[in-house]
């Protein structure tokens with residue numbers, strides 16, 4: 001028996017009992033006549049005491065030699081501590097050791113195994129197994145496990161069935177590049193790793209499974225900007241005989257359940273907003289609605305004066321920053337520089353100080369009088385003491401620039417509180433998105449998403465105007481889930497492929513299996529997928545998904561611990577019928 005209990009379990013009520021503990025040497029304090037060792041495992045820390053007077057001198061000598069992170073087993077008696085530590089649950093007791101076994105020695109770890117470690121990100125990732133011993137990482141993994149357990153519990157209670165789908169498949173178009181796997185047995189042919197189980201879950205509906213879910217890995221070969229991982233986890237779901245309303249209700253239920261069980265937060269009903277409104281009011285299809293700062297469109301009140309920058313702009317739009325009228329010239333210049341950074345891309349910024357006394361001072365006083373500026377304040381909802389920031393130009397670009405500024409300021413002003421939860425359904429997404437570079441349309445969600453009823457004809461005349469039965473669930477400014485009602489009719493699916501630029505032959509070659517299946521009684525169906533990594537991070541009140549993944553990849557898609565990806569030897573290449581050309 002390696003242990004009779006764990007390092008987090010013993011309390012004052014255990015005083016007098018004999019115990020066996022196993023764990024890692026966390027810390028050692030040597031006072032000469034007595035040695036204390038903090039013994040650590042997943043459950044906590046228990047203080048061991050070695051005392052020549054009360055046990056043996058040999059044992060004390062043995063303890064003195066213990067290095068950090070050595071794995072030991074200690075037998076002894078639980079005794080009351082002379083100086084208690086109220087900061088840890090086991091702080092009232094210690095174990096007077098009578099037998100010590102060294103189970104395995106450890107090299108000196110390259111960084112300290114403490115909550116605040118001296119190890120940088122790179123070294124911690126290389127020795128991730130040591131990093132996982134630290135509380136912040138360990139607790140995140142335990143937290144993630146709790147979330148997935150609640151997901152399974154809720155969905156299972158609702159009658160969902162967990163079905164696994166294959167990883168070695170053919171390409172699924174979710175908008176990214178595929179990772180491919182060469183097939184040894186099928187010379188010159190490749191599998192693709194799923195960007196999601198999309199087509200399989202639809203086939204499960206044709207198969208009559210009715211309610212499916214899976215906590216599943218998805219693979220997308222994307223450039224890894226901003227906290228993305230090439231492999232990530234989805235809570236993937238699909239239901240048959242449903243309309244959009246059924247899906248929204250079911251998964252609002254799941255999200256409420258998680259917020260309640262995990263965070264103790266109860267939310268009555270999630271608000272809904274159309275995609276068009278989200279773009280108009282927040283410049284963003286995943287608005288953080290924990291704070292205001294809604295956009296005010298100023299075309300009507302700011303154009304037709306002599307200010308040509310505005311007159312020639314498609315959109316003039318502003319936001320009011322609460323309590324910022326006192327910003328100094330220097331602070332405002334810094335904001336202007338911020339929006340002009342290439343990552344944001346604005347050409348400049350106009351501002352209006354709404355002074356406490358009701359007067360206005362702007363950077364465009366030459367063109368606009370107090371009355372004009374008063375109207376701007378009205379439209380942007382600015383109050384005395386606020387600063388209005390105004391951007392102008394091409395509508396889409398200007399909206400995304402102002403949205404970036406809104407989020408930056410909210411971060412700076414501490415308006416994005418991690419313990420506040422504001423879910424939002426964004427609905428009525430456009431079916432198609434215009435690729436401005438190539439002038440072609442592609443599916444905004446994916447090609448299996450159905451247009452709103454009665455809008456199929458519009459595809460011929462005004463494809464950009466067609467709305468989809470597609471929805472996203474947004475939480476605190478992050479898209480945590482997205483899905484749609486699917487096409488279940490072969491003809492409609494064929495029409496969709498045509499509009500996405502597939503020839504009938506190409507559509508058949510790539511998705512013939514799905515269109516064939518639609519001919520055998522495909523039920524109306526729809527679904528959604530949640531990004532589990534991000535959901536867990538947000539529920540955990542943190543920003544980076546990497547902190548909630550046991551073995552994440554770095555920004556170049558590398559696992560620095562196992563050193564992957566790596567080359568393979570010539571023999572393996574030959575077997576796979578591959579030649580490296582570089």
Ligand code: ASP
Nearest residue numbers: 196198483484527528529
């Ligand atoms: N397969 C979609 C995705 O990965 C989700 C869905 O439509 O259910 O985004």
